[in-house]
Amino acid sequence: MITNCVILAEPQGSGIAPVAFELATLARGVSEQVTAVVFDVDAQAAAEALAVYGVTSVVSLGATSSHLPGVPVADAMREVVDSVGANAVFVAQSYTGRDVLARLSVLLDAPVLTNAVNVREDDGGLVVENLVFGGEKVVSSKISAPIQLIAIRPKSVAAEAAASATQPSVTEQNISADAQANRAVIVSSHVEERQGPKLDEAEVVVSGGRGLGNADNYHYIEELANLLHGATGASRAIVDAGWVPYAYQVGQTGKTVKPNLYLAVGISGATQHMVGMKGAKNIIAINKDKDAPILQIADLGVVADAQKLLPRLIEAIRQKTGA
Numbered sequence: 665m666i667t668n669c670v671i672l673a674e675p676q677g678s679g680i681a682p683v684a685f686e687l688a689t690l691a692r693g694v695s696e697q698v699t700a701v702v703f704d705v706d707a708q709a710a711a712e713a714l715a716v717y718g719v720t721s722v723v724s725l726g727a728t729s730s731h732l733p734g735v736p737v738a739d740a741m742r743e744v745v746d747s748v749g750a751n752a753v754f755v756a757q758s759y760t761g762r763d764v765l766a767r768l769s770v771l772l773d774a775p776v777l778t779n780a781v782n783v784r785e786d787d788g789g790l791v792v793e794n795l796v797f798g799g800e801k802v803v804s805s806k807i808s809a810p811i812q813l814i815a816i817r818p819k820s821v822a823a824e825a826a827a828s829a830t831q832p833s834v835t836e837q838n839i840s841a842d843a844q845a846n847r848a849v850i851v852s853s854h855v856e857e858r859q860g861p862k863l864d865e866a867e868v869v870v871s872g873g874r875g876l877g878n879a880d881n882y883h884y885i886e887e888l889a890n891l892l893h894g895a896t897g898a899s900r901a902i903v904d905a906g907w908v909p910y911a912y913q914v915g916q917t918g919k920t921v922k923p924n925l926y927l928a929v930g931i932s933g934a935t936q937h938m939v940g941m942k943g944a945k946n947i948i949a950i951n952k953d954k955d956a957p958i959l960q961i962a963d964l965g966v967v968a969d970a971q972k973l974l975p976r977l978i979e980a981i982r983q984k985t986g987a
């Protein structure tokens with residue numbers, strides 16, 4: 665085991681982004697101590713949430729509010745790493761996580777591994793796993809440097825509560841004047857409008873692909889997701905075609921999802937798509953080609969013309985649920 669692992673618990677809404685619990689689960693499996701760095705949240709509430717996942721201490725950086733977190737958070741995390749004697753830092757493979765990790769790498773002169781899907785212990789050190797060739801192969805890497813910086817893809821591991829909750833200490837850490845001065849100011853921001861649950865957190869995901877025929881038919885995916893209280897997703901083919909925004913993309917270069925139910929409509933099942941959804945508990949695929957690769961991993965495969973089936977399926981669910 666390593667002695668201390670620092671994790672970055674990014675804010676989301678008024679709390680902690682769920683990926684922090686995945687980072688904590690991984691960290692406590694390889695490290696005696698787990699220190700979580702939080703910002704822009706109520707530190708006590710964050711500590712209570714993180715305690716369930718075995719975090720042993722929490723360092724609060726206060727508010728970064730209208731600034732990009734990269735500069736100040738990386739600067740403060742460098743001090744946290746020094747003060748707790750950390751051997752590793754785990755962040756989410758998110759915009760903020762990557763921004764912080766790159767800056768931390770320069771500040772600590774430490775190597776970075778990104779896009780990791782697992783971290784395990786081997787002979788007292790850490791082994792980091794990455795997927796290559798569209799998830800077909802796993803590459804295991806070992807870093808020999810004293811401090812290892814690792815970005816982990818959300819939803820790669822399940823967040824699991826520790827056998828017993830911890831009682832993390834909560835300390836405040838000020839952001840240095842230099843880092844304050846070098847912060848980038850956010851002059852405007854755009855919040856993507858989306859109804860229903862977030863794609864990477866939804867229990868039900870309904871995704872559409874090129875088999876929908878045209879962009880207008882994507883409304884069937886939206887109606888179905890709405891009826892099933894799920895989120896809408898997409899293959900890269902229809903993102904590239906401009907039918908839906910990139911935020912909808914599931915797969916290697918999009919989001920990883922692990923819902924209870926993944927419904928793939930008119931999606932062939934390229935390895936780059938499947939790597940982002942094959943962890944779903946139940947997979948239903950609708951495809952007119954009985955040899956489509958997605959049907960090989962589907963729990964239920966429906967060989968049908970989606971453009972004819974979807975309106976009838978939607979109508980049938982409406983009648984059954986009275987929605």
Ligand SMILES: Cc1cc2nc3c(=O)[nH]c(=O)nc-3n(C[C@H](O)[C@H](O)[C@H](O)COP(=O)(O)OP(=O)(O)OC[C@H]3O[C@@H](n4cnc5c(N)ncnc54)[C@H](O)[C@@H]3O)c2cc1C
Binds near residue numbers: 900
């Ligand atoms: C580096 C790299 C990264 C990539 N990352 C991603 C990624 O993150 N996510 C991703 O999705 N892809 C990704 N891709 C692209 C991927 O390889 C595929 O091209 C893409 O997933 C195909 O999308 P699709 O299944 O919608 O389209 P197609 O492969 O064209 O499949 C369409 C499917 O619809 C079926 N169909 C057609 N008509 C109907 C109908 N009327 N009813 C029912 N079924 C019908 C067809 O039988 C076919 O199976 C990546 C590729 C590369 C090279």
